[in-house]
Amino acid sequence: MSNNLKRLTFATGALLLAVALFSVGYILLPLFSLIKQSFLPDGISSSLFSVRAYAEILRSTFFEAALNSIGISLCSVIGSAIAGIFFAYVFHNFDFPLKAIFSKLVLVPLALPPLVGVISFMFLIGESGMLTRGIAALLGIAPSHFALQGWWGIVAVHVYSFYVYFYLFTSSALNQLSESHGSVIDASLSLGASRAVTIRRIILPMLTPSFVGASLITFMASMASFSAPFLFGGTTRFLTLEIYTAKLNGNDANAAAFAVLLSMVSVGFLLLLRWYQSRKSYLRVTKGSSRRSTVPHSAAARFIAVAVALIVVGLFSLPVIAIIILSFVKEGSWTYQILPDTFTAQNFIKLFSDTHVFEPVTNSVEMAFVATAIVVFIGVCTSFLVVRNKFIGKRLLELLMNVPFGIPGTVIAVGLILSFNHPSFFSAQSILVGTFWILPLAYAVRNLPILFRSTASGLESVDPSLEEAAMTLGSTGWRIFKKITLPLLFSSIVSGALLVFINSLGEFVSSILLYSYNTRPISIEILSQLRLYNVGGAAAYCTLLMVLVMAAVGISSKISRATLAE
Amino acid sequence: MADLSLRNISKSFGKVQAVAPLNLEIHSGEFFSLLGPSGCGKTTLLRIVAGLEQPATGSLFLNQKDITALPPQKRNIGLVFQNYALFPHMTVFQNVAYGLEVLNRTKAEIRTKVISVLEKVQLDGKQSVAVPNLSGGEQQRVALARALVVEPQVLLFDEPLSNLDYALRLETRSVIRRLQKETGITNIYVTHDQSEALAISDRIAVMNSGAIQQIGTPQELYFSPANRFVASFIGHANFFSAEICRSCFGIQAIGENEVLVVLPEEISIERQMESTSKVESISTLPSDGKANGKIIDVQFSGAVVEYVIDFFHQRITATCSSAKHSGDLQIGSEVAVSLSGKNNRKVSREQ
């Protein structure tokens, strides 16, 4: 039917008010502080408004850095797309032994906190990494010849961290395609089209919207990525690094101007893809069910595809293995050897003999919980409002929900500090800087887009006539939401919330600016160990963090199953 | 028992007028159908009655009470959806019990009512089955039971049978009809299938382009269509111009801007051996039973046989009962076309 969107009622109006307050107070206001700072080159206490910072950065390094950032982001999108789509296709179309385990392994990068991932990458593919040295010894070439440095190093880290988005988006689209639109594949084949033609002309175009969504996330995340360029970038300029450098030099206005322009590039890309996506959407949940339909393949093709996929998936779990090995390596014993040879449990003994060891752990778990709760509330409300209702400013709200993804964590943290180091309406007239609340708030703002996207797309696939049916049966707003919408959305909310929780658990980019003694998270403890060159101790903490992440994954799937069974 | 009255109701989406201002009276206990091609506004009208859409103008009265501003929850009007809209995360029992739980009925009462309504729709024993595991026909009946169990004053159906196969359609439609007669609930039934509408309705409103073309009993619509649209939509009727009527059928009482409405079963045809190829215009044609048409298609559909005839460059259809079908009426046969019956329905040449 034509137009099923609802006008606002009193209740949804109140929700909208809450959501609007949140996005104005914690997304828009910090951004505004940042913009303000970029126009005050003589410090925020002066009132001399000037575009000097912009003039300076545009004259010096902006274009070089922007070109590199955009280039690396596009490379990351292409690389992630190839890996993610390939895996999704293989896992969707073929059956092979231990598929259940391998399909879990594909998701490993999601569970690896970025900080841990970057550290383990260093020890794997850095010039003296296990993998690099191993291959060098096998081939008898100097490791410096194929160490993943510079561009390729960064792209490797990005692809590793971001291909999962493509994998997840494509898998769910493929499932939808074959379950609701399976007949189109059969139709194409019966019209005499070859496999290749069917894939190119039918399947790919129908999956395009999913690809666009995943590209957007990957692009924005790569633009905002700091650690990978920082560790592997060498002397190449990137926008996030320029922000950092300007800040190091005490030039806050230039740093803010870089951040503003970086956000503009990201938001521009977002708008571009939005515009493109709004014109094309094929996959709709249709009525009735048809049988699952896939493209047939020859035995040889299956074998090669599955073999390649499994080898790569195996490689993808190496970082986890590397960290675990490192946590057992005796401090200072691993220098010129390919693989470490002296092992000890000392790192863990030292870790657990520290009486304060669990403080950062409980801090992180607690803050991640609060952040997840905030994100779930705001994200679910917003997606409900945006998908099911019509109101003025809807597009803007949707945009605001996506913006934080394209902004580096440091920038969000600085924005929050600038906005809340004095009493403000949005902090109930108290000062948030230095308190517990500012950390979960920063985590929440950074991760809101993840949950918003997963919930909104989940909600889009819930047939609105279910809610209408409940209405005609006498049920009212809240009850319909609780009894019908929420249970149907539950799995997308849980999976989104899990991601938010994991990300918050290991977050360090904004934590490092915001934490205080009582709220120091695990990531800061890891950095602290690294600063003292306790690589083993850091790895032991990383292992602990991964155990926590696995516990979270376990609990969330239990919650999911329990609710399903109810 | 409820009278429903729509006064001056209209609705548009953007610039498209989905429903032109219209009035409609639906009587208590009536089985009323909205019939029309897709996009004619019938579903929108139904959703307005259910309260899922707000009309742009006009008001809606249920038992003389204005319910225009009431939300769907407070109208006590049930709706059976085209795609059933069963809650996929609930069992059959939970789906049907949902409406009663909303009304805060006791557990025991809910149980009795759900079981009794499931018996009525012949689904006893399926209470604990998960909805996605049911067949299409069963899902349809769960949807029906779910709407019925709260005893609504009016029950609305939005093309409820369009996803079922022919046999199930016939079966389910008789279940619907039987239940309506048993309960006496006022039913409004939206469909694009004229045979379905004719079979189960007390009265039908035929809609096209957002406007009601005619309201009447199935017989009235079938035998005295108000306009050319209704005639062709309801009866697949043939239309003959005044010129043909005069020269071929000897009917003089017809105006120049009128056409004669002839139902397929009112046309009789007879095989003729002589060719019509010499005939050049209608005016030269003798009305003496010479061949004037040619069969271009024959379709056997069980009870009746349908002939498609090329009649003066116009395609007309004629049906006769299968029993009377003779083997020499085949594709390519030259036939003489004549009229049987009263043939006094004339409608305007325009739609």
Place this chain on the structure above:
Amino acid sequence: MKFTLCIFLSFIFLSCNSSNKTPLVVYSPHGKDMLEEFEKRFEKVHPDVDVQWLDMGSQDAYDRIRTEKENPQADMWWGAPSTMFIRAEKESLLAAYTPAWADHIAPENRSAHNFWYGTFATPEVIAFNSHLLTSEEAPKDWNDLLDPKWKGKIILRYPLASGTLRIIFSSIIAQSVKNYGTDENGFQWLRRLDANTKAYTPDPTQMYLRLAREEAEVTLWDMPDIVFQAEVNHYPFGYNFPKSGTVSLTDGIAIVRGCKHEKLAEEFYEFVTSKESMILQARKFYRIPARNDIPRDSLPKWITSTHFTSMPIDWNLIAQHESEWMEKWDSEIKGKGSQ
């Protein structure tokens, strides 16, 4: 659902049981081990105080103190090169305090207006991987580093993020200004160093790591840290003092302006800079005291046996121009030396 809610609520509950001790917040790059030691020692004397240290790089500490200027979170800033303190003093981030031992320190190692005082002397050295090079083979003076034979074998901290490297680079330019009246020769020298440099590492750990793991052979770093890594963690590190004289950096301490517990901060100030503390820091944590009244026989051998010539340096010139020079290095020299 209820289960999750219970966990959640219990966590909220747990987070509320804060103690009623007075917190003293210290920003410091001195590392977990040393900070924990002095937290325990200070709290033993002041049982009603809870020392809360935030272990972070000196640049991070400076950044935070600057961002928090309107609402300071820290009481103490323990550890940063003197040039950073000079800048912080100019930006009015510090509170003046005169410690009891104010007379026992060279005037260039303290603020003229008592805003900060030097704690440790950190001479910079040419460090090398002793598994690959002997002291004889390693570069022995600044200009040795420019020899083409070290091309691709030098690894440095990313200077913008490192107080140590900022000082070394700035000192070289300051020398050029002093000797030739222009910074051009200094930048020329840095350009040639860049040509020999394999990589700039984002943090010290990376630098140690890559030096130890033989990705590079030579670096520039401070002597106490190199000694610490070699003696405590047994990494294969050795060092040479540049023959023509080295840069010796002063690490300082200061109280944050507008802090919440100024009295307590002063006590902590005196406590960690007392003679006993300085000796402990020298023995256990490889710090060279800046105070000149510490008895030499109480100091470890690695300090007393150390002899080096200092490069005379105009610290105010550096503090004034450091940002500008580093910006120029970053935009005009970094990665372009070999072109």
